[in-house]
Amino acid sequence: MKHLTATCTGTPEGYRIRVLDEDHDVCLVQLLFDWDSFRPASAGHRLIEHGYRIRPDARASDAVNGWREVPGQPRTWSVPVIPTNGDTSDTQTMVGERLVEAVSHWAEGRHDQAREVLADLARNGTPSLLYGAATGLALMAKEALAKMQGLNADTAFWIILTSDGSRPEDILPQPHLFAARFITAFANGDTATTLALYGAAFTAPDPELLSHCLEMLLAATGEAVRAATPGADR
Structure with a gap:
């Protein structure tokens, strides 16, 4: 090192x-x-x-x-x-394939298997690789949400709304808020915010926060993909 x-x-x-x-x-x-x-x-x-x-x-x-x-x-x-910038294109391809595998597991109800794929990436990945994994999940979530709403994913503008009008930061646990904000920022092309969110989770005093945030991002993406799949039980 x-x-x-x-x-x-x-x-x-x-x-x-x-x-x-x-x-x-x-x-x-x-x-x-x-x-x-x-x-x-x-x-x-x-x-x-x-x-x-x-x-x-x-x-x-x-x-x-x-x-x-x-x-x-x-x-x-x-x-x-x-x-943290030593990730090769081959590694990035592997990560993309593993993310698709994890999201497929989640969308089909195999949550433990999905978590294990993500945990394996976290054990062996660098911080930059995991940031790439987060954006990969956000991309799949963006495409699924656009499909559900009948929107053009590249032109739509996304915001976070709650059912009762409350501020998300007042009612959501940190991992849930991270997932919602990260997906929204990525969908809007706001790289500065995705980097800031990832950096805040990575440098947080709680050493487990980043893993919880990434797991919630996986869950949100998996649920979006499931909901956007024709014939899914939703």
């Missing part, structure tokens, strides 16, 4: 994030943001967007989302990271 380090440093213009190689001699990524203060969660999200993630063992009681202040360097924080 490569031992890479990310730093976030305050500058007169805002904050600069860099990813350094193992010897700290080469800057692999440099990003500038006009933040007025250090934003550890946002910094973690930006790393995910550019192919890196915070190492799980960096998260501890003396760190903020894994970030620690660098002694002797004012307004500078660092965190160990690992690359």
Whole structure:
């Protein structure tokens, strides 16, 4: 495993994030943001967007989302990271096939088998691969929902509505809210929001939150596919 380090440093213009190689001699990524203060969660999200993630063992009681202040360097924080952008096209094809398998299992009522396929992907996948899996599920959900409503999936605009008019965030558990928001954002072509939702679940204090969110995304997609299938029991 490569031992890479990310730093976030305050500058007169805002904050600069860099990813350094193992010897700290080469800057692999440099990003500038006009933040007025250090934003550890946002910094973690930006790393995910550019192919890196915070190492799980960096998260501890003396760190903020894994970030620690660098002694002797004012307004500078660092965190160990690992690359996430090594997924090949063959791997992506395999993931797509496994997602179709999982959704088919769910739509046909084999929920445990569907969960096991997803759990297998999670055990062996990188964060970027799992983000790709989430968007793959959202794509299937989008197409199923468009079919159910008789809409053009590429031109429709999607919103979240509740039966009693309540705000979704007031009544839905986090995994349910994640699935609804992720599918809606993906269907609307809002990549920034899908990345932010994934990043928030990935960096959450609860280490099980991401897996619960992905499982709920699978369930929502499977139910949408089942409902859109002619002759389905719905």
